[in-house]
Structure formats: C-alpha cells, structure tokens
Amino acid sequence: MQPDDIDWNIINILRESHQNNNSLARELGISEGTVRQRIKKLKEVGILKIRASINPDVLENQQLATIAINIGESSQLEAKAKEIAQLPGVLNVSITSGRYDLFVELLTFSNKGLVKFLTQELSTIQGITSTESFLMLKSYNRYV
Incomplete structure (x- = not known):
C-alpha cells in the first residue's frame, strides 16, 4: 500500500501536532470515520506509528x-x-x-x-x- 493524497495530509498534520480524529476530519473536509479508518490502515501496514516524543x-x-x-x-x-x-x-x-x-x-x-x-x-x-x-x-x- 502506498499513501494517497488524503493519507499524506493526515500524516503531515499528525507530524506537526497531536489532533483528534474530529479535528483532522474538519480540517480536511472529510468524515471522522474516514480519518479513523485511514489511520488504522496506515498503522496496520507499518507506515504510521503514533507516539509521544521528547526533547x-x-x-x-x-x-x-x-x-x-x-x-x-x-x-x-x-x-x-x-x-x-x-x-x-x-x-x-x-x-x-x-x-x-x-x-x-x-x-x-x-x-x-x-x-x-x-x-x-x-x-x-x-x-x-x-x-x-x-x-x-x-x-x-x-x-x-
């Protein structure tokens, strides 16, 4: 699986700051369910890992x-x-x-x-x- 434009938008937003699925959906003009499913798929195939980072x-x-x-x-x-x-x-x-x-x-x-x-x-x-x-x-x- 290769990310499409929507996947890349989700990834890039999450790289900048933590946001919940509703915020992502509003910002991208898509449904919360779409965001949730895409994040789930990106995590399952090993493209995305969400974690806290420290300085x-x-x-x-x-x-x-x-x-x-x-x-x-x-x-x-x-x-x-x-x-x-x-x-x-x-x-x-x-x-x-x-x-x-x-x-x-x-x-x-x-x-x-x-x-x-x-x-x-x-x-x-x-x-x-x-x-x-x-x-x-x-x-x-x-x-x-």
Missing part, C-alpha cells in the same frame, strides 16, 4: 548518542541490525553505506549510561569488529 536537551540526565558500528561479515548486517535494535535505549538502527556498516541512535541517562550500554549491552552482540561513539551535545528541533 532530550531539556530533560536532565538524558543523553542522545550515535554509535557507528562495523560488522565482520556483511552477510550478517540485517541480522545484527535487528538484534541491536532490541537492546534497551536503542531508538533506531540504520544500515549505511560508507565507512561504517550501522548507525545506532541511543537515548540513555548521562555518560554513565553510554558506558553501561557499550560494556554490558552492545558487547553481547557477536560479530561487531569496531565502534565509534558520538555524543550529541546540543540538538535543534530534535524529538525522540
């Missing part, structure tokens, strides 16, 4: 980090990405081109949380040959 820069003891990872065997990229994605605090894992095989986005508590993640969580994944960590010191318009 880690304004919360105490929250550290956003990116960890670049290389995997020993390229045939294991997808399996390792899925395995890492299940670890606590992992927001996203991307298979990448270039110098690194994977980028892991992590939200943890302070620098101690990053050390714990690297030494107690990520170290359990077999096949990782190297990592490089990047701490996000300040982000703009970044909600996770």
